[in-house]
Amino acid sequence: MQTVDTKVTLAEVGELVEEAREERIARRVDRIYQQVPANSCERCAEYCFNAAQVHPIEFLNIYDALLAMPELTQARLAKRLIEYELLHMATLDLTCPFLERDECIVDERMPLECRLFGLYPKGDYAAIQVESRSANEQLAMFYARNHRVLLPEEVMLHEVEQCQNNVQADGKALIVGDRERQHVHSQLFALGEQFLPEEWQSSDEASFTSQYAELFFDADDLVELKVKVIKEYQSGGKRKTLDKLLSTSGLKF
Ligand code: SF4
Numbered sequence: 069m070q071t072v073d074t075k076v077t078l079a080e081v082g083e084l085v086e087e088a089r090e091e092r093i094a095r096r097v098d099r100i101y102q103q104v105p106a107n108s109c110e111r112c113a114e115y116c117f118n119a120a121q122v123h124p125i126e127f128l129n130i131y132d133a134l135l136a137m138p139e140l141t142q143a144r145l146a147k148r149l150i151e152y153e154l155l156h157m158a159t160l161d162l163t164c165p166f167l168e169r170d171e172c173i174v175d176e177r178m179p180l181e182c183r184l185f186g187l188y189p190k191g192d193y194a195a196i197q198v199e200s201r202s203a204n205e206q207l208a209m210f211y212a213r214n215h216r217v218l219l220p221e222e223v224m225l226h227e228v229e230q231c232q233n234n235v236q237a238d239g240k241a242l243i244v245g246d247r248e249r250q251h252v253h254s255q256l257f258a259l260g261e262q263f264l265p266e267e268w269q270s271s272d273e274a275s276f277t278s279q280y281a282e283l284f285f286d287a288d289d290l291v292e293l294k295v296k297v298i299k300e301y302q303s304g305g306k307r308k309t310l311d312k313l314l315s316t317s318g319l320k321f
Pocket residue numbers: 115116117118119120164165166167168171172173174175178179182
């Protein structure tokens with residue numbers, strides 16, 4: 069495993085979780101979430117194909133919940149988070165690591181992005197899909213040009229259909245418009261600004277898995293590792309580097 073050289077270290081996250089408990093951050097995040105109307109999600113887990121994108125303050129909030137889980141669960145999740153981060157671009161077989169038996173195991177601290185799924189106006193959802201396709205095209209080009217890795221089209225072009233279940237009693241769709249969504253996002257950002265160290269503040273969300281992996285790996289090392297793991301996987305489904313890493317790295321929370 070590479071030497072830890074990250075913007076926020078594992079030890080610092082541990083300290084921040086302690087402070088977050090004292091400051092009742094979980095309750096404050098929850099109050100922000102309560103502005104999102106409860107939806108009629110049927111837990112089909114289709115959306116959970118991708119790891120959730122989270123604000124740094126949500127990362128900390130979920131991390132806190134993971135620390136309260138039994139050690140064996142933590143060990144299993146730590147491996148799944150890294151496995152997902154290193155390999156998900158090469159296969160459709162991996163889902164969000166928090167999805168277990170079609171249930172979200174961080175349900176109570178489910179990130180905003182997941183709470184909003186299904187509540188987008190149709191046009192907004194279509195625009196998000198266009199953005200996501202374009203981001204995946206850029207990603208595929210980056211890996212092809214710089215690392216000679218061809219990311220499979222079936223993964224890069226995979227799309228999750230918009231949920232059709234959010235229908236209210238009057239038959240109208242339950243939607244949350246762009247302004248309302250931005251308002252809730254900005255509150256999470258503001259809470260992060262208030263509470264998190266400067267080097268960890270960001271108005272952008274990033275996947276939980278990438279934020280977790282960056283606690284252990286420098287960003288460049290992480291790309292190199294992904295390239296190695298994906299190339300092995302693409303030559304006959306081999307997982308030598310990945311399995312060795314998962315069994316010896318001492319990943320933890
Ligand atoms: S955090 Fe939970 S709801 Fe969100 S994608 Fe993962 S499993 Fe699904």
